[in-house]
Amino acid sequence: MDWRDHIDSDPNVIGGKVRIKGTRIGVAFLLELFGAGWTQEQVLESYPHLTVEDLQAVFAFASETAEDVRLLPSQRSAA
Structure with missing residues (x-):
C-alpha cells in the first residue's frame, strides 16, 4: 500500500497537518x-x-515516518 494515495497535507486545511485526503x-x-484503545470498527x-x-x-505512514x-x-532519575 502506498499511503500517499490516502494521505496528504494542505496548508489551508487543519493548519497543514497531515490528514486523510x-x-x-x-x-x-x-x-x-x-492509542486510547479504539478499535478499527469503532473508528469506522x-x-x-x-x-x-x-x-x-x-499505519503505513506512521511506520515509514x-x-x-x-x-x-x-532523563528520569531512579526513585
Missing part, C-alpha cells in the same frame, strides 16, 4: 484514538466516510 481528519488524531462507525484502506494508510524519529535517553 478530502477530510479534516488528521493522522495524529486517528493515531491518538487507536464514528467516521463512516473513512475506509479500511484509509486506516491502513495511517517512525524510521526518522530518534528518542533521547530518558
Whole structure:
C-alpha cells in the first residue's frame, strides 16, 4: 500500500497537518484514538466516510515516518 494515495497535507486545511485526503481528519488524531484503545470498527462507525484502506494508510505512514524519529535517553532519575 502506498499511503500517499490516502494521505496528504494542505496548508489551508487543519493548519497543514497531515490528514486523510478530502477530510479534516488528521493522522495524529486517528493515531491518538487507536492509542486510547479504539478499535478499527469503532473508528469506522464514528467516521463512516473513512475506509479500511484509509486506516491502513495511517499505519503505513506512521511506520515509514517512525524510521526518522530518534528518542533521547530518558532523563528520569531512579526513585
